[in-house]
Amino acid sequence: MALGGTAPPRGSAAATANMRRRRTTSGGASGGAAGNMLQFYTDDAPGLKISPNVVLVMSIGFIAFVAVLHVMGKLYFVRREA
Template sequence: MVANGEAPSRGSAAAAASMRRRRTGGAGAAAGANTMLQFYTDETAGRKMSPNTVLIMSIGFIAIVAVLHVFGKLYRVPN
């Protein structure tokens, strides 16, 4: 039995029932979404770049590193 407002023991039927009664939305969910959306608004500081630009720059960087590795293997100076 649960006394004095304590949570029911884990794995009990009462604990399962209280999990079903919990709300998934509400003020807590709205506040979390608000702070997450702040990263994608015009009010944030910093450089604005589209996801396509970031993708192209990342692929370009990987390609440059791969080419440098190939040149390093081809033009290695023997000791």
């Protein structure tokens, strides 16, 4: 599909060029997806560099924080009722 949202007419030179370009960049059924996924794990990838261990600790910390807030809310509600 072209950038404008409409495909060129079938059999035209533009359609042939579009298909030729599409085949060379895809790299097969899983090759293109694997190339994109590997980009996240290289040093060239843009964005914040965080190790998986840091993400795990932050996730567990967030879950614990929400659980503590939940318990504090329950205790506060019980004290207000009495």
